[in-house]
Amino acid sequence: YESYDTERQLVPLSKYLEEDPEKARSLLAKTTIVPEAVAVHAVRAGLRFAGKGSEPPTAEDVYDELVEKAVAAATKPEAEKWDASLVDTMWPAYVILDARLVDAESIRFRRAWYVVSVVSVVIAAVIIWFFTLQGMQDVAGLSEGKVKNLGGMLTGIVYGGLTLWLAVKLAQIILVPYTSG
Numbered sequence: 001y002e003s004y005d006t007e008r009q010l011v012p013l014s015k016y017l018e019e020d021p022e023k024a025r026s027l028l029a030k031t032t033i034v035p036e037a038v039a040v041h042a043v044r045a046g047l048r049f050a051g052k053g054s055e056p057p058t059a060e061d062v063y064d065e066l067v068e069k070a071v072a073a074a075t076k077p078e079a080e081k082w083d084a085s086l087v088d089t090m091w092p093a094y095v096i097l098d099a100r101l102v103d104a105e106s107i108r109f110r111r112a113w114y115v116v117s118v119v120s121v122v123i124a125a126v127i128i129w130f131f132t133l134q135g136m137q138d139v140a141g142l143s144e145g146k147v148k149n150l151g152g153m154l155t156g157i158v159y160g161g162l163t164l165w166l167a168v169k170l171a172q173i174i175l176v177p178y179t180s181g
Contacts, residue, residue, distance in 0.1 A: 034070040040091045041076070042069035049100040058103040062095055090173050097176045117174045124167040131160030 017024045034042075047065050051057040097110055138153035 032067050032071060034067060035074075036091075038070045038074045039066065041073045042066055043091045043094050045069060045073065047095065049098060056102045057100060059096065059101055059106050062098075062101065066095065093173050093176050097173075099178070114174075117170070120170055121167070121174075124163055124170065127163045128160060128167070131156045131163065135160065 043066065047062055047069065049057045049062055050065070051061050096106065097113060099110075101107075135153055135156050138149040138156065141149035142153065
């Protein structure tokens with residue numbers, strides 16, 4: 001998990017420049033800025049997930065390849081076109097959850113992701129079960145002439161449908177390691 005906890009390691013640019021201005025300028029001159037739309041295009045075009053020599057790929061190798069492809073894709077007009085949807089905004093998952101990454105940090109991250117995913121799926125299932133039971137009670141109340149249950153039933157249908165939609169989107173992301181490569 002810690003290898004992906006970049007926020008903990010962030011340093012404000014002003015502090016970074018303060019410490020060693022010459023080194024900071026040199027490193028910043030070499031920095032590649034990749035707009036998200038271009039990164040999405042590069043990931044959709046496919047990454048090779050090739051390591052150095054005959055070694056299996058590490059996350060670092062794949063990040064380098066992503067930057068290379070993004071720089072090449074940045075010149076293409078279609079690379080700037082991107083309609084963000086819930087699953088598309090999760091494009092990093094297609095990189096960091098790919099089963100071809102076999103370095104220790106990537107494996108630990110995938111394991112942590114699956115623990116969180118299982119908990120999320122269980123919670124979603126309980127919520128959907130609750131909305132189903134509540135909906136059945138509301139329908140039974142309506143058949144008995146209790147019209148006041150109609151609002152609750154409609155609210156339950158909306159929330160239940162939204163929860164189901166989110167659960168399907170979560171399943172798409174959970175299955176990334178089995179669908180990529």
